[in-house]
Amino acid sequence: MLPKFTYVRPTTVNEALAVLNDRPSLIHGGGTDLLGCLREGVLSAETLVSLSAIDELKGIRKAKDGGLRIGALTTVAEVSASESVAQGYAALAEAASEVASPQLRNQGTIAGNLCQKPRCWYYRGHFDCLRKGGEMCFAVEGENQYHCIFGGDMCYIVHPSDTAPALAALGAICRVSGPSTSRSVAVESLYVLPSEDPQSETILNPDEILTEIVLRAPANGLRSSYRKVRTRGAWDFALAGVALAIVFDGDTVRSARIFLSGAAPVPWQAKAAEAAIVGTKLDAATVEKAAAATVASAEPLQLNGYKIPLFEGLMKEQLEAIRS
Numbered sequence: 110m111l112p113k114f115t116y117v118r119p120t121t122v123n124e125a126l127a128v129l130n131d132r133p134s135l136i137h138g139g140g141t142d143l144l145g146c147l148r149e150g151v152l153s154a155e156t157l158v159s160l161s162a163i164d165e166l167k168g169i170r171k172a173k174d175g176g177l178r179i180g181a182l183t184t185v186a187e188v189s190a191s192e193s194v195a196q197g198y199a200a201l202a203e204a205a206s207e208v209a210s211p212q213l214r215n216q217g218t219i220a221g222n223l224c225q226k227p228r229c230w231y232y233r234g235h236f237d238c239l240r241k242g243g244e245m246c247f248a249v250e251g252e253n254q255y256h257c258i259f260g261g262d263m264c265y266i267v268h269p270s271d272t273a274p275a276l277a278a279l280g281a282i283c284r285v286s287g288p289s290t291s292r293s294v295a296v297e298s299l300y301v302l303p304s305e306d307p308q309s310e311t312i313l314n315p316d317e318i319l320t321e322i323v324l325r326a327p328a329n330g331l332r333s334s335y336r337k338v339r340t341r342g343a344w345d346f347a348l349a350g351v352a353l354a355i356v357f358d359g360d361t362v363r364s365a366r367i368f369l370s371g372a373a374p375v376p377w378q379a380k381a382a383e384a385a386i387v388g389t390k391l392d393a394a395t396v397e398k399a400a401a402a403t404v405a406s407a408e409p410l411q412l413n414g415y416k417i418p419l420f421e422g423l424m425k426e427q428l429e430a431i432r433s
């Protein structure tokens with residue numbers, strides 16, 4: 110059952126910030142994750158601050174440099190349907206179209222997608238786990254088939270968002286407003302590993318709002334993609350996902366940013382794979398090497414070793430697809 114709370118619906122970011130600063134509150138974007146968390150007792154708050162009446166947070170605009178500014182309240186469906194996104198940032202369009210179901214994409218916002226809570230069944234269930242302030246992670250020796258193979262330390266969640274690895278690969282920046290200042294944070298720097306803080310997923314303070322995502326103009330020669338493998342054909346989180354943003358100079362790789370989903374408690378940068386392909390023509394031997402490098406440092410748990418060949422195969426297929 111949903112607990113009781115006060116619901117406020119400010120019309121400007123400043124009004125929303127004033128409420129967040131004034132009393133213990135939670136931000137309500139589309140509510141598709143938040144309401145479940147309240148119902149399950151994962152989160153609690155006296156006040157919900159809905160952003161839904163704040164027009165300045167809505168929509169996708171062209172930036173002066175030719176890039177895009179995506180308002181926090183833009184729905185995942187709008188991102189997936191945007192021609193500007195599809196033309197310059199295929200990885201983001203593909204990731205957004207793979208999120209959940211049409212209904213959830215229509216209601217869920219891009220900022221909510223980045224800030225959603227993890228899906229670990231111990232965390233979401235009636236377990237006093239480390240992430241909820243308890244003393245242990247139940248996944249280490251439990252049902253850990255969907256948990257992480259990189260970056261696990263005390264807690265073994267996987268980061269759930271599909272759009273986060275795509276945006277990180279594309280070098281997107283989040284604009285964050287707080288009570289007295291605003292700041293810019295690279296998408297990959299938004300997230301926190303359990304070794305840094307096992308009870309937070311992001312660096313956002315409770316009185317801060319993610320207001321906008323900024324994508325710079327696509328570099329000449331940029332090709333990007335996102336693909337995820339999931340248990341069901343639809344409406345499911347990634348078992349393994351690969352976001353590629355590769356800048357080609359002719360047929361040579363000039364630069365590469367590669368992030369994995371379903372792999373780690375944060376969107377996981379596959380640095381060894383990036384290093385394996387930069388400066389190469391991405392021939393078959395290089396693709397094999399990069400795919401092997403992707404999983405070389407993986408540390409699977411008892412039940413999720415299958416993710417190693419899954420990531421290796423997915424990386425191979427995605428690199429082959431992007432070079433052709």
Ligand SMILES: Cc1cc2nc3c(=O)[nH]c(=O)nc-3n(C[C@H](O)[C@H](O)[C@H](O)COP(=O)(O)OP(=O)(O)OC[C@H]3O[C@@H](n4cnc5c(N)ncnc54)[C@H](O)[C@@H]3O)c2cc1C
Pocket residue numbers: 135136137138139140141142143144145160181185207208209210213216217218219220221222223224225226269270271272313317318319320344345346347
């Ligand atoms: C059945 C199901 C399947 C799903 N499958 C997928 C999937 O395959 N891939 C995927 O990526 N996601 C999936 N999701 C998650 C879904 O995409 C997210 O729930 C949705 O995008 C979140 O957006 P929202 O606006 O509804 O967020 P909300 O529920 O409103 O908020 C989520 C969290 O973000 C915080 N928040 C929201 N907006 C802001 C902001 N502007 N600034 C700071 N904090 C903010 C809230 O306080 C809350 O903690 C699934 C969800 C469900 C219920």
